[in-house]
Amino acid sequence: MGIQSNPNLSDFLDSLAANLKNPNQISQLEKTFIHRPASFRVNTLKAKEQGVINSLAKQKIKAHKWRFPNSYYIDYKLTKTLQKTKEFKQGLLYMQSFASMLPVIILDPRAGENILDVTAAPGSKTSQIASLTQNQGSLDAVELDFKRHQRLLKNLKLLNVDLENYCQTYQQNALHFLENNPQKTYDKILLDAPCSSSAKIILNDSSSFQHITPNFVSKLARLQSQLLQAAFKQLKPKGSLVYSTCSLDPLENHLLISDFLANEPSAKLQQVAMPAVEGLEYQLEVPQRVIDQTLQVMPNKFIESFYVAHLTKIHA
Numbered sequence: 001m002g003i004q005s006n007p008n009l010s011d012f013l014d015s016l017a018a019n020l021k022n023p024n025q026i027s028q029l030e031k032t033f034i035h036r037p038a039s040f041r042v043n044t045l046k047a048k049e050q051g052v053i054n055s056l057a058k059q060k061i062k063a064h065k066w067r068f069p070n071s072y073y074i075d076y077k078l079t080k081t082l083q084k085t086k087e088f089k090q091g092l093l094y095m096q097s098f099a100s101m102l103p104v105i106i107l108d109p110r111a112g113e114n115i116l117d118v119t120a121a122p123g124s125k126t127s128q129i130a131s132l133t134q135n136q137g138s139l140d141a142v143e144l145d146f147k148r149h150q151r152l153l154k155n156l157k158l159l160n161v162d163l164e165n166y167c168q169t170y171q172q173n174a175l176h177f178l179e180n181n182p183q184k185t186y187d188k189i190l191l192d193a194p195c196s197s198s199a200k201i202i203l204n205d206s207s208s209f210q211h212i213t214p215n216f217v218s219k220l221a222r223l224q225s226q227l228l229q230a231a232f233k234q235l236k237p238k239g240s241l242v243y244s245t246c247s248l249d250p251l252e253n254h255l256l257i258s259d260f261l262a263n264e265p266s267a268k269l270q271q272v273a274m275p276a277v278e279g280l281e282y283q284l285e286v287p288q289r290v291i292d293q294t295l296q297v298m299p300n301k302f303i304e305s306f307y308v309a310h311l312t313k314i315h316a
């Protein structure tokens with residue numbers, strides 16, 4: 001299906017072009033709406049990096065090192081082969097896009113910290129946090145949807161996330177969870193918000209974009225904003241909150257962060273910078289620091305776009 005025969009996609013791209021500092025970037029962007037090499041993290045809760053890579057090589061799966069911790073990529077055509085290996089089935093590795101690894105790298109979880117993952121299923125980032133902290137400290141992971149919560153639990157068990165002494169999951173609306181547990185406060189919070197997924201568009205797969213309507217996006221933006229306000233309340237002074245989406249829409253990203261900062265004097269934006277990850281530059285009616293200090297990844301053949309904002313709390 002081409003763009004012109006898909007009004008949702010064509011409307012979406014037109015409105016995106018209107019917000020870009022250099023509207024020519026839209027044609028560059030379209031070229032990146034493709035299948036990328038398959039990527040994964042070695043699960044350091046269960047395996048040693050080199051052992052996994054050597055074993056894959058013996059099975060004729062050549063994995064190339066990438067620049068994030070424990071991260072690799074393989075030819076997209078080898079995805080099914082990888083999924084048949086014992087390394088995949090036993091959770092010695094976890095398939096995750098590089099873009100999806102980014103928010104946790106920015107959050108920089110450390111052993112001993114109290115951490116909250118507000119919207120957690122299927123657990124890519126919950127397990128990434130557990131792997132980086134080696135199950136030390138405490139991690140609460142909340143997920144609204146029953147089936148997705150089951151999948152979260154299944155993944156966390158497979159990946160050796162310690163569900164007795166480290167990570168507690170809750171199948172609840174995070175808004176209720178936060179409201180009903182005001183005594184729970186956190187050093188670090190990840191809000192990887194439910195979003196329109198417009199950064200995951202694949203041009204020849206209309207199911208990747210036919211849901212993206214203005215009404216859908218504005219409803220999501222309302223929920224994202226409520227989740228951000230409620231989560232930020234539970235952040236300890238000097239704590240860090242990372243807000244992320246796999247959306248390209250400023251309504252879910254820059255505009256939302258800008259509104260939040262205008263109403264939350266104790267929030268301070270921190271610079272998000274990732275060496276060798278280029279940003280997309282928007283031209284929006286928001287304070288320039290929101291454009292300069294948050295990151296909307298410019299997608300390329302390795303990484304899809306993702307939006308990441310890093311907030312700290314300067315006082316209670």
Ligand SMILES: C[S@@+](CC[C@H](N)C(=O)[O-])C[C@H]1O[C@@H](n2cnc3c(N)ncnc32)[C@H](O)[C@@H]1O
Pocket residue numbers: 100118119120121122123124125126142143144145148172173174175192193194195
């Ligand atoms: C972008 S996904 C999270 C992906 C996850 N962080 C990961 O890396 O695997 C957003 C999740 O939020 C959940 N969700 C939506 N509304 C929610 C709410 N009010 N409370 C808790 N979870 C919610 C969705 O069911 C979905 O699983």
